[in-house]
Amino acid sequence: MKINNVCIIGGSGFVGGHIAHLLTAQEINLRVPTRRRERAKSLLVLPTADVVEADVHDPTELDQLLVGMEAVINLVGILNGDFVSEHVELPKKIVAACKRNKISRLLHVSALNANINGASAYLRSKGEGEKVIMESDLKATIFRPSVIFGPGDSFLNLFADLARRLPMLPLASPNAKLQPIYVENVAQIIVSSLSAPTTIGQSYDLCGPKIYTLKQLVEYAAFITGHDLTIIGLNDSLSYLQAMVMEILPGKLMTRDNYLSLKVDSICSCDEAKKLATLFDIHPTELEEVAPLYLAHLMPRERYNGFRDRAGR
Numbered sequence: 001m002k003i004n005n006v007c008i009i010g011g012s013g014f015v016g017g018h019i020a021h022l023l024t025a026q027e028i029n030l031r032v033p034t035r036r037r038e039r040a041k042s043l044l045v046l047p048t049a050d051v052v053e054a055d056v057h058d059p060t061e062l063d064q065l066l067v068g069m070e071a072v073i074n075l076v077g078i079l080n081g082d083f084v085s086e087h088v089e090l091p092k093k094i095v096a097a098c099k100r101n102k103i104s105r106l107l108h109v110s111a112l113n114a115n116i117n118g119a120s121a122y123l124r125s126k127g128e129g130e131k132v133i134m135e136s137d138l139k140a141t142i143f144r145p146s147v148i149f150g151p152g153d154s155f156l157n158l159f160a161d162l163a164r165r166l167p168m169l170p171l172a173s174p175n176a177k178l179q180p181i182y183v184e185n186v187a188q189i190i191v192s193s194l195s196a197p198t199t200i201g202q203s204y205d206l207c208g209p210k211i212y213t214l215k216q217l218v219e220y221a222a223f224i225t226g227h228d229l230t231i232i233g234l235n236d237s238l239s240y241l242q243a244m245v246m247e248i249l250p251g252k253l254m255t256r257d258n259y260l261s262l263k264v265d266s267i268c269s270c271d272e273a274k275k276l277a278t279l280f281d282i283h284p285t286e287l288e289e290v291a292p293l294y295l296a297h298l299m300p301r302e303r304y305n306g307f308r309d310r311a312g313r
């Protein structure tokens, strides 16, 4: 099953960029719709990528996007907003468009713990979306990642940025457990699944090699960027209260629905993480291997001098 033409819906984002780089390295032709072309700047230079402004919710525009394509990867996902529209209705429209355009291969990125009876509206909508995909009769594969780290993530970068600005951080859900996976590993798994018939009809939980609490991750981001941050872990009711206040502030750093999602540990069994690495022949990258490199720009400037001295510059 050699696939040469792929439409990546939601391909202008964090994970999409990494997938697009891997696919263009294999000279696979890509069509990447975006609501704003400037958001997909890093893709414009890729030789086989065609970045187009489009409304993927419009069936006519979806049909135009899928002309000549052999597979679709759906990466559209949001952490707040209209979950049903993005996580359930859009997958339905994509499935219908694939059928109209005789495209049988569909790769879909959901989230770990997605479940139609899940703890939060986010997880329930992701669960509904999975059901739509699996009941579609297409040659579908679903990926369910825990939190994803890597250059451009909105996770460790956010914590490091907060550590730079604040002396003290009251942290909601400090004991929530997460098993972060490296974005390049996620991209490798998705790309190698594209043409692998054994992955059809499968759903993969994607986790990295280690489990951390949320507090440990914030501490690590502060430590690695050289900022003294006092973290005050909030109890359950204060966590809820903080989420309630933050969801009405600009930027919505946290919402009550995010708080509910964090009530379920976002972890896989260690066996599962190892099985995944063997199955897709990847080296599961540890957070500590790469985070110091991509968080370096958030270090205090004095630290640069230390690096320069050591480098003899």
Ligand SMILES: NC(=O)c1ccc[n+]([C@@H]2O[C@H](COP(=O)([O-])OP(=O)(O)OC[C@H]3O[C@@H](n4cnc5c(N)ncnc54)[C@H](OP(=O)(O)O)[C@@H]3O)[C@@H](O)[C@H]2O)c1
Pocket (backbone or CB within 6 Å): 009, 010, 011, 012, 013, 014, 015, 016, 033, 034, 035, 036, 039, 040, 056, 074, 075, 076, 077, 078, 086, 109, 110, 111, 112, 145, 146, 147, 148, 149, 155
């Ligand atoms: N990052 C993580 O830690 C993580 C963890 C678990 C699961 N996931 C899932 O992995 C997938 C990719 O995540 P990501 O981090 O790469 O997300 P991202 O950087 O936020 O990118 C999301 C993409 O979705 C598109 N999008 C968002 N809202 C849209 C809308 N209303 N209509 C059309 N397009 C819309 C954006 O396209 P525009 O160019 O139009 O803005 C963007 O390309 C998502 O499904 C996410 O839920 C991510």
